[in-house]
Amino acid sequence: MTNELLRYFRAKEKERASETAAATQCPFCSVQCTLQLVEERIVERRRYKAIPTDNPTSHGRLCVKGMHAHQHALHPERLLFPLAKVNGRFVRVSWDEALAMIAERIDSIQNEDGADAFAVYGGGSLTNEEAYLLGKFARVALGTRHIDYNGRFCMSAAAAAMNDAFGLDRGLTNPLSDIPLAGTIILAGTNVAECQPTLMPYFYEAKKNGAFMIVVDPRQTRTAEMADLHLRLKPGTDAALADGLAKVLLEEGYVDETFVRERTAGFAEWKQHIAAVDIDEVVRVTDVPAEKIRLAARKYGEAAEAIVLTARGLEQQADGYVAVRSWINVVLATGKIGRPGSGFGSITGQGNGQGGREHGQKADQLPGYRSIEHPEHRQHIASVWGVSPDELPRKGVSAYEMIKKIATGEITGLFVMGSNPVVSSPNAAFVAKALQKLKFLVVADLFLSETAELADLVLPVSSYLEDEGTVTNVEGRVCWRPAARKRPGEVKHDWEILCAIAHKLGKGQYFSFASAEDIFNELRLASRGGKADYYGVTYERLRRERVYWPCPDPSHPGTARLFAERFAHPDGRARFAVLPSGAEKEETDELYPLYLTTGRVLAHYLSGTQTRRSPALAARQLEAIMDIHPKTAKQYRIGPGMLVRIETRRGTAVVRSRYNDQIREDTIFVPFHWSGLQQINNVTADELDPYCRMPAFKRCAARVRPVVDLGRN
Known part of the structure; x- marks a missing residue:
């Protein structure tokens, strides 16, 4: 082809090309990075690219998941219309048929088995508006006490602990901009480099400023690689380690007597408890050398300013x-x-x-972080909702406990929105069997997930690109996310589905919303005066800025740093706690000699329902990998890249091995983003924390062997 012809065709192609850009934000982790999704049309082809945009949290950064999130939203497997299961196969039905089926089955089940026999299972990726509405739907439209969500598996330990200690739970008590100001930073059970990678520059800046970084983790993660001190403890011994540091701080005079006297309660009892701690016993329990415990305590105690950050590594324990x-x-x-x-x-x-946990998805909470058992809290929410306080149900049970009630027949109907418990729950094989006992299961999702495959009815919902709403990020900033695209097919927003079902149930007067903003304005009223007060946050304001809560008035700037003058308990004091563990923990033995711990990898998210449908993300890690120390691997005749059977007291998973000489020799690690044979949550322990009902994902006893054992050479 001549140069003249090439130039001609390229000119024509340019004439037929167009480009549009729409503002949105990543749907995955809690950073909520913002971006422009650019759609380029050239003739009949469409290409998409994500361009990061500036925001006060991640400052124009975007990780690999955010770069490719649109791929799952545009995936050909997206559900586009309701599906009902007929003779074991899904068939397309109209929305009228689907809604009529839901209303009929809810009425039937509640008439036969009681109002609480129908339960609701929500998700931590729903917008604030949809999380709020789901709680209202359960309590007003269904009148059931049984609602909880997958956030129970994420933040419940920290949420309960912060509420009890400080009187308020917001993930971070400081803005992220405080991190570079700290002289010492302790990261306990958190792998920021893979789970929230766009936050890493805060830590790099802190290091540049001379900060001493301590990472507490059984394995050397990408985060631990930048640590000045890595405390590679035995899984599940975090509480003992913290008490060990406390012992050193007390003995060596690092207590701030003035702060303790003026701003706390319970110190004397705690001091007596810590005085009895034996460092040698802490060393035995944690397997962390005494000199490292003392160094960590001194570095934290000596620092003029210091920050402690935790995450699921220590929280997902019994x-x-x-x-x-x-x-x-x-x-x-x-x-x-x-x-x-x-x-x-x-x-x-x-x-x-x-x-998601602030506004009503948790079994014991009402919007604004109010208690469902507190008479004044019930009165406030009932007045906003236009019902009698006596009509509101009492508290229910946690997410996994709902599954147990399904297994025993106490719950016979379930509505799942924005979650995939068949993959994300502990002892997941038990969960799948339990769900099959239901009289009726309806799932609202983007895809035919592993949970949706068990459903009697599946409802198609909008993706993050199509669903306007707000989310609250890692800093406690409320962020507005615009709708960037039109919905495909017959897809509805989650909030539209809830309103439509409520109308079918004769409760439409309580769900007469025309937009997400309408719902948010009611949420503002419901949260007003509560611990999580959003009243001063408006859509008009959010279109200009991200606002920290609590924000009690539209003229209030928002609260970036908590507890500067007082804590949120009525007396303004924080509470020390004397809490010997006493929790039952699954121990290793001759039959199950290794500790199994689980977590995330950079390219995937939660149950993988979305990221496994992104070609670019799936290609980065196609399958689950078991990290194992080479010495341990050789002991069990496991070579690198070999298929391995992992067995616990609950079941079996098959994954591929990977040598890692930076993991403890008594520990194996497997990510939880896969299903089928690779589904590691089929084998994880289902002990529940007695205080918050968090499952013990991060530690159970396991054994390993090659799928094909070639024997010794």
Whole structure:
């Protein structure tokens, strides 16, 4: 082809090309990075690219998940119309048929088995508006006490601990901009480099400023690689380690006596408890050398300003609540909270894990972080909703406990929105069997997920690109997300589905919303005066800025740093806690000699329903990988890249091995983003933390062997 012809065709192609850009934000982790999604049309082809945009949290950064999130939203497997299961196969039905079926089955089940026999299971990725409405739907449209959400598996230990210690739970007590001001930073059970990578520059800046970084983790993660001190503890021993540091802080005079006297309660009892701690016993339990425990304590105690950040590594334990309270005790004893560069935080995992638990998805909570058992709280919410307080149900049970009630026949109907419990729950094989006992299961989702495959009815919902709303990010900033695209097919927003079902049930007068903003304005009223007060946050304001809560008035700037002058308990004091663990933990033995722990990888998110449908993300890690120390691997005749069978007291998973000489020799690690044979949550333990009902994902006893054992050479 001549140069003239090439130039001609390229000119024609340019004439037929067009480009549009729409503002949105990543749907995955709690950072909520913003971006422009650019759609380029050239003739009949369409290409998409994500361009990061500036915001006060991630400052124009975007990780690999955000770069490719649009791929799942545009995936050909998206559900586009309702599906009903007929003779074991899904068939297309109209929305009228679907809604009529739901209303008929809800009425039937509640008439036969009682109002509480129908349960609701929500998700931490729903917008604030949809999380709020789901709680109202359960309590007003259904009148059931049984509602909880997958955030129970994410933030419940830290949420309960912070509420009890501080009187308020917001993931971070400081703005992220405080991190570079800290002289010492402790990251306990958090792998920021893979879970919230766009936050890493805050830590790099802190290091540049001379900060001493301590990472507490059984394995050397990408985060631990930048640590000045890595405390590679035995899985599940975080509370003991924190008490060990506390012992050193007390003995060596790092207690802030003035802060303790003026701003805390319970110190004398806690001091007596810590005085009895034996460092040698802490070393035995945690397998962390005494000199490293002492160095960590001194570096934290000596720092003028210091920050402690936790996450799922220590929280997803049978004593996760105790572990978080133990680290909070350390913070309170040294007075390192409530000022620039000093504080405590639990790094939220899910996209709206913070907002999702503030406004009514948890079994015991009403909007604004109010208690469903508190008479004044019930009165306030009932007045906003236009019902009698006596009509509101009482508290229900946690997410996994709802599954147990399904297994015993106490719950016979379930509505799942924005979650995939068949993959994300502990002892997941039990969960799948339980769901099959239901008289009626309806799932609202983007895809035919592993949970949706078991449903009697599946409803198609809008993706993050199509669904306007707000989320609350890792800092406690409320963020507005515009709708960037039109909905495909017959897809509806989650909030539209809830309103439509409520109308079918004769409760339409309580669900007469025309937009997400309408719902948010009611949420503002419902939260007003509560601990999580959003009243001063409006859509008009959010279109200009991200606003920290609590924000009690439209003229209020929002609260970036908590507890500068007082804590949120009525007396203004924070609480020390004396909480010996006492939690039952699954121990290793001759039959199951290894500790299994689980977590995330950079390219995937939660149950993988979305990221496994992104070609670019799936290509980065196609399958689950088991990290194992080479010495341990050779002991069990496991070579690198070999298919391995992992067995626990609950079941089996098959994954591929990977040698890692930086993991403990008694520990194996597997990510939880896959299903089928690779589904590691089929084998994880289902003990529940007695304080917050968090399952013990991060530690169970396991054994490993090659799928094909070639024997010894």
